Amino acid sequence: xxxxxxxxxxxAAMTGVAWAALGRGLExxxxxxxxxxTTAASWVSVRRAWAAAPETSLAxxxxxxxxxxxxxxxxxxxxxxxxxxxxLPFVASLTGSFLVLHLIEAWCLKRLMQT
Numbered sequence: 001x002x003x004x005x006x007x008x009x010x011x012a013a014m015t016g017v018a019w020a021a022l023g024r025g026l027e028x029x030x031x032x033x034x035x036x037x038t039t040a041a042s043w044v045s046v047r048r049a050w051a052a053a054p055e056t057s058l059a060x061x062x063x064x065x066x067x068x069x070x071x072x073x074x075x076x077x078x079x080x081x082x083x084x085x086x087x088l089p090f091v092a093s094l095t096g097s098f099l100v101l102h103l104i105e106a107w108c109l110k111r112l113m114q115t
Contacts, residue, residue, distance in 0.1 A: 008104045012036050012097045019093075027085045031093030034075045038068050039101040043108070050112060057113070072098075 016032030019025070042064045049060040076094070080087055 006040075008101055009036050009040055012101060016093065016097075025086060025089055027087075027089035028093040030079050030083070030085065031090045031095075032097045034072060034094060035098040035101045038071060039105055042068070043105060046109065047112070054113075061109075 012032050013036045016029040016036075019028040042061075045060055045064060046057055049057045079085060079090060
């Protein structure tokens with residue numbers, strides 16, 4: 001169950017790295033970086049909470065959502081205002097990787113909580 005999520009995280013990260021390495025722009029790597037980091041951190045914290053005390057998982061998810069919200073606002077602001085990047089590739093890669101990774105994470109959470 002977690003292997004699917006870790007595979008998706010790896011694919012997203014490698015896509016961003018490959019895109020930047022091919023000279024297509026750093027924007028895609030910066031767009032993929034935040035969802036990769038937040039998804040990995042979220043999954044690790046929820047799995048640990050579930051293993052220790054399953055009843056605390058919801059609280060961990062809610063705190064994680066609050067932290068992610070602040071982080072993403074700060075990340076988008078820093079990248080778009082502080083760095084000289086093209087906005088369209090950055091926003092497209094951020095949005096796409098965010099949606100895909102978090103849908104897979106939601107599926108993995110559903111499977112975890114059904115056990």
